[in-house]
Amino acid sequence: MTRSFFSFLLSLAASGLTLPTPSWAQSSSNGIAAVVNGRVITESEVTEAVKAQEQIFRMQMREDPEALNKALAELEGSALDSLIDRELILEEFKKIGGAIKPQYVDDDIESIIRDSFNGDRDAFITELARTGMTMRKFRDLREKMIIVQVMRGRATSEQPPPTPRDVQQFYQDHMDEFREGDMIKISTITIPKFTGDPTRTPEDQKRLAEDVRSKVLAGADFAATARSYSQDSRSEAGGEWPLMERTQMKKSIADAAFGVKEGGISPVLVDEAAYIIISVDAKKYGDAKPLEELRPQIERRIRQQKSKEALDSWLEGLRRKATIRRFE
Known part of the structure; x- marks a missing residue:
């Protein structure tokens, strides 16, 4: 093409x-x-x-x-x-x-x-x-x-403009997006999906990751467990990583890590080639950009959101009135 x-x-x-x-x-x-x-x-x-x-x-x-x-x-x-x-x-x-x-x-x-x-x-x-x-x-x-x-x-043409309250609420709800300089210190246990052993399937490896996480939640030392099970570049260090900026991390991993409280353990995360367990050791949040600086961007996103909701509602109304048969 x-x-x-x-x-x-x-x-x-x-x-x-x-x-x-x-x-x-x-x-x-x-x-x-x-x-x-x-x-x-x-x-x-x-x-x-x-x-x-x-x-x-x-x-x-x-x-x-x-x-x-x-x-x-x-x-x-x-x-x-x-x-x-x-x-x-x-x-x-x-x-x-x-x-x-x-x-x-x-x-x-x-x-x-x-x-x-x-x-x-x-x-x-x-x-x-x-x-x-x-x-x-x-x-x-x-x-x-x-x-x-x-x-x-x-x-979607008849949507009311965003109110100051709408903008303030959106700003609060999306604070993670508007901060700069967020830092985090984590430790990881990485279980590969594929081991090279034909008798081990990705499903087997996921069960292993869940078992390992259960051991940690039951009180097993995270660092010792990482040395025993983890297969990544930080396993010999007990899974410990240096303090990192959020922007240095893969977005899916960063979002999951920042969603865990300090001292907490993440669920088993599914990555492209591995299952990952994260221990959040410390977090330091950066400063958010001022609301007034972000107001035009936020108003635009609110308008887009309201337009999508209006479009979805309109389409749902058309679907309810229609006779639709699927042959899947």
Whole structure:
């Protein structure tokens, strides 16, 4: 996939739209995934939605394998949900007598050619042909995307502005994000998921980690236990790490560690290749940025949150009124 076409795929996926499945690929995946008010969503549509979104995730999250794996694990179910919501939105648009002027679609396509293909219409047509898409189909997809965007915007347009109380509460609730210079001293026990022993599975290793944690909670010395069981660079030091800034740590580990009180033991944390137990020896919190400095950012996030809540509520209302059958 060319980088110029990536922005197009991203906009389609965000709106629950996908590239068409070539006819030669449909024969083995033309079952029914869902029926929405009589309109069929095929398994091939879901498959193509998954493939398109997977490509996008792999480009967006190539520097964060943990986030990528989590997103991919949730992808298949969310793809069908997005397609169902798309049908509900398009149907609602028809019910209210909505219409998109052809000029809007023309302008949209021209902006894609200008921004993504440097104004080269031939390159644009070549890219469409490479994906097996006709201009008519592309235009239809763009029109649907515009409809979905318009209807989503309509559903979220009447939100009241954040109040001073909203801003203050958000500031207090997200203080961890706004502090700078948080420090922590921890000790760890690391149990690898994979040992090289074919008789030991990751599930076996997780049970071992849970057993080790139980020993510590029952009073076993953490340092001695780390020397016996841990397999990381700090095991010989009893699992002890020097004082570290929060920003020096992997985010998932830092969030878990700062969520444990001083002197406490974390649950068994699941990392990419290991199970980790953290003992929090000491914490020192930095200073938070002043509220007034953060106010514009906080107000923007509150507006985004309220818009999401309004959109979710609107979509849930459409779902309640619809007849939806899934064939999963």
